[in-house]
Amino acid sequence: MRHKVFIDGREGTTGLRLHEELAKRTDIELLHIDPNKRKDKEERRKLLNEADIVFLCLPDAAARESAQLVTNPDTRIIDTSTAFRTDPNWVYGLPEIHSQRELIRTAWRVSVPGCHATGLIVSLRPLIDAGIVQRDYPISCYSVTGYSGAGRTGIEEYENASPAATKQLIVPRHYSLQRNHKHIPEMQLLAGLAYEPSFTPIKANYKQGIGISIPLFSRLLPKQSTARDIHEALSAYYENERFVHVIPFDSEAYLDDGHFLITACNHTNRLDLFVFGHDDKIAIMARYDNLGKGASGAAIQNLNLMLGVDEGYGLT
Structure with a gap:
């Protein structure tokens, strides 16, 4: 089974790294937005709700906006901004501490650490x-x-x-x-x-x-x-x-x-x-x-846990 993944903000440093790594995987189908429509809210809304997993690689305000556009209850979000890291409704994505690993596995909203x-x-x-x-x-x-x-x-x-x-x-x-x-x-x-x-x-x-x-x-x-x-x-x-x-x-x-x-x-x-x-x-x-561990690597580690595959899949 291939999982549909959309990277909102692929043009940034973390987004580019994520796209490069995920494009190599056979279990991932990357959804792409027309470069001319990347700031079109309705086009982004469509892709955000079509995906199984969404990566938000955006500034804080834009990440909050994109998160609000997700209305599909089956779409899970991994955010790389600062926007939700202390939000109790989001799981902090650092598997190695406390009981975070098990929380990440079942989470619908995960915030990648700074x-x-x-x-x-x-x-x-x-x-x-x-x-x-x-x-x-x-x-x-x-x-x-x-x-x-x-x-x-x-x-x-x-x-x-x-x-x-x-x-x-x-x-x-x-x-x-x-x-x-x-x-x-x-x-x-x-x-x-x-x-x-x-x-x-x-x-x-x-x-x-x-x-x-x-x-x-x-x-x-x-x-x-x-x-x-x-x-x-x-x-x-x-x-x-x-x-x-x-x-x-x-x-x-x-x-x-x-x-x-x-x-x-x-x-x-x-x-x-x-x-x-x-x-x-x-x-x-x-x-x-x-x-790596400070950005895209941590994001992929969280993705693997959420998909139930080997935690180190695609990581060095």
């Missing part, structure tokens, strides 16, 4: 559930990402820059300095935090790959857990997960002369977790592809 949020939640949720990190811990998080995280506009900004602009783009750039990044609400809710984390994203001059860093201090933790304790807890939690790998505590072999390799998971759906530290100082670091 790229930055994925690393923070995967790093912290097991520790908060276990009482190793308290819910009101003052969490700080730094995220270094390739410029594709900003979508088509970010790619164009870097790849078509004038000589004058290139001088500014060659160095990493911190942004959302007012601590108002749109991923913060889902970070707080899905990690189980009592307060918003202090989150600093940093855009750098390479295309893709993301590195999340979360510092912890043993003296502030309820049981004064060590870095090795943190590592053991994460290793046990993700022991049977296909796409989340906890790297051995003695991780020198996975570094580049002591340097963290942010892009080592590019072109895969894998997320690597590291724990570093000694004495009172602990650092959890996550790396993954912001276009």
Whole structure:
């Protein structure tokens, strides 16, 4: 049986990647819209309600509009925007945490996690559930990402820059300095935090790959857990997960002369977790592809669960 799939917003970074991957599958029939009618509401309504599964790869406002156009009770939606990530009527699409995998299997409305949020939640949720990190811990998080995280506009900004602009783009750039990044609400809710984390994203001059860093201090933790304790807890939690790998505590072999390799998971759906530290100082670091596990890879993983096929079908 072939499942009809429509990608609303195929022209964007995530939409293009999804189309490229799903076009290879024999169990998927992709529905296409005439390029001249892609902003025609009635044409979109028709395709949205004809599909078994709809991917919304749109800005928030457009995603909300498209979701309202779906009136077919048999059409299931996977949204890649921020619009529904904290909506209780939608299932958060991160299978590796809590009981999300079973919720995704039977869901009619699934919201794909934000790229930055994925690393923070995967790093912290097991520790908060276990009482190793308290819910009101003052969490700080730094995220270094390739410029594709900003979508088509970010790619164009870097790849078509004038000589004058290139001088500014060659160095990493911190942004959302007012601590108002749109991923913060889902970070707080899905990690189980009592307060918003202090989150600093940093855009750098390479295309893709993301590195999340979360510092912890043993003296502030309820049981004064060590870095090795943190590592053991994460290793046990993700022991049977296909796409989340906890790297051995003695991780020198996975570094580049002591340097963290942010892009080592590019072109895969894998997320690597590291724990570093000694004495009172602990650092959890996550790396993954912001276009893979942080976007289209996660969307396909959710699709597979919803269709009842192997969770890793079509994923590296």
